[in-house]
Amino acid sequence: MKNANYSKEHLLYLRKNRRYKIIINVVRVGLLACILGIWELLAHYKVIDSFITSSPSRVVKTLQDLYANGTLFKHVGITLMETMVGFVIAVVLGYTIAVLLYMSDAAHKVFEPYIVVLNALPKIALGPLIIIWMGTGYPAIIFMTVIVAIIVCIMNTLTGFLSVDKTMLTLMQAMGAKKHVILFKLIIPASVPSLINTLKVAVGLAWIGSVMGEYVSSRAGLGYLIVYGGQVFKLDLVMTSTFILCILAGGMYGIIALIEKKLTK
Amino acid sequence: MILSFNDVGYTYHTKDGETNAIEHMSFGIERGQFASLIGPSGCGKTTILSLTAGLLKPSSGEIRRENAEFGYMLQRDALFPWRTVEANIFLPLEVKNRNTPEMRENALRLAEKYGLKDFLKKKPNELSGGMRQRVALIRTLAAQPDILLLDEPFSALDYQTRLKVCDDVQAIIKSEKKTAILVTHDMSEAIALSDKVIVLSSRPATVVAEHIIDFGDNTPKSRRECPEFSQTFEVLRSELGL
Numbered sequence: 001m002k003n004a005n006y007s008k009e010h011l012l013y014l015r016k017n018r019r020y021k022i023i024i025n026v027v028r029v030g031l032l033a034c035i036l037g038i039w040e041l042l043a044h045y046k047v048i049d050s051f052i053t054s055s056p057s058r059v060v061k062t063l064q065d066l067y068a069n070g071t072l073f074k075h076v077g078i079t080l081m082e083t084m085v086g087f088v089i090a091v092v093l094g095y096t097i098a099v100l101l102y103m104s105d106a107a108h109k110v111f112e113p114y115i116v117v118l119n120a121l122p123k124i125a126l127g128p129l130i131i132i133w134m135g136t137g138y139p140a141i142i143f144m145t146v147i148v149a150i151i152v153c154i155m156n157t158l159t160g161f162l163s164v165d166k167t168m169l170t171l172m173q174a175m176g177a178k179k180h181v182i183l184f185k186l187i188i189p190a191s192v193p194s195l196i197n198t199l200k201v202a203v204g205l206a207w208i209g210s211v212m213g214e215y216v217s218s219r220a221g222l223g224y225l226i227v228y229g230g231q232v233f234k235l236d237l238v239m240t241s242t243f244i245l246c247i248l249a250g251g252m253y254g255i256i257a258l259i260e261k262k263l264t265k
Numbered sequence: 266m267i268l269s270f271n272d273v274g275y276t277y278h279t280k281d282g283e284t285n286a287i288e289h290m291s292f293g294i295e296r297g298q299f300a301s302l303i304g305p306s307g308c309g310k311t312t313i314l315s316l317t318a319g320l321l322k323p324s325s326g327e328i329r330r331e332n333a334e335f336g337y338m339l340q341r342d343a344l345f346p347w348r349t350v351e352a353n354i355f356l357p358l359e360v361k362n363r364n365t366p367e368m369r370e371n372a373l374r375l376a377e378k379y380g381l382k383d384f385l386k387k388k389p390n391e392l393s394g395g396m397r398q399r400v401a402l403i404r405t406l407a408a409q410p411d412i413l414l415l416d417e418p419f420s421a422l423d424y425q426t427r428l429k430v431c432d433d434v435q436a437i438i439k440s441e442k443k444t445a446i447l448v449t450h451d452m453s454e455a456i457a458l459s460d461k462v463i464v465l466s467s468r469p470a471t472v473v474a475e476h477i478i479d480f481g482d483n484t485p486k487s488r489r490e491c492p493e494f495s496q497t498f499e500v501l502r503s504e505l506g507l
Binding site: 165167168170171173174181185189 | 318320335337339340341343345347348356357359360361408414
């Protein structure tokens, strides 16, 4: 069936489409290569001071060193663990709270101003308190990750719930559906697209939270390496850690995009 | 009488005050009748349906209904896009806790009888507007209601689809021998479809006139071709004050 019956115009259209996609991808990769190339060249010919700006080759060298002395995976693993655990807690807890707020209009009204204020509050202001309350280990950093991500999870999820098609709601009510039936049969499935968007935003915030937590207090992790590298002027270490963060954050986003494809198929 | 309104009134309360939506409303509908309520827009037609279905309680007067189950069909089909056509049709069974094999089989029989057999596994967005409205009707019928409440179910369709779906819906409701109450502001739709037309005044709504319509051979198409059609249309028009 495929291909066999397509007209010449359609084949041409498909080819044009494919070519456009390829061009976009080539330019994307090319742009990165250009930036890295110029950076490397400028550093190589001493136009810029690579002690301050580092350079791609020094990043690669730092990566090799970290790998060789066995600390690479330790730091990556710790930050990844903190981010993932914080992300999962924030999403699950945030979703649950959103469900509870949806089920009770009064609760929603009572908590709304609190949520708004907590959302506007720069969470790093809580840093000292968190250290005093929870110590300087992972729990403190995970806690930081959760509070950075959870408010947006609650707000986005709730907005998704409340923006479900009113006609569908009327239909369910006309069938005599109870509120929990409406929740499970209509609200939750209808708000899957908004859940995916929430996940996308939350994953970014979880990275902010975990790295911020490591800035405030930590003995290991990529955030720790960045702070440490900055303090002892090892900018190669700062750049390398940032580079790893880019890859990890991109990877996690990619996983969510895959989940999206699966769920919305 | 499967349903009768006796001197019913209904008042809305909002922060800004109260609105008399309905006043001294009385009418009756027989079992198997296809009745239309027509009136100027915003006259509280939907309120009447909600009262009929028991979603709202009248502020005064009395609504008597025989032991009857209601099914609602709305302006838009409101099919759930994440469910297949089949799962959409089963929705009322799930909600009303009557998801038994017999009920499901009955729903599927209806779907097949009215030409949805090949669409059962499809998602609603693969269907045309007219087809979707047909699915919505079968979904309403799946729970085996005695009275169908149709809230301008054709108003979101384009004119050609509308004529077709109109005929379609009427034929299905007649052949399933259901009682139906249609609210609409479209006079020709009311005349073409119903056995009885109840004309309402503007807010607060009350009954202005009732007409029994029995010309033609009871299909919307034959009705539209009858000379009485335009006469009735003129009568309704003057009663509505247009």
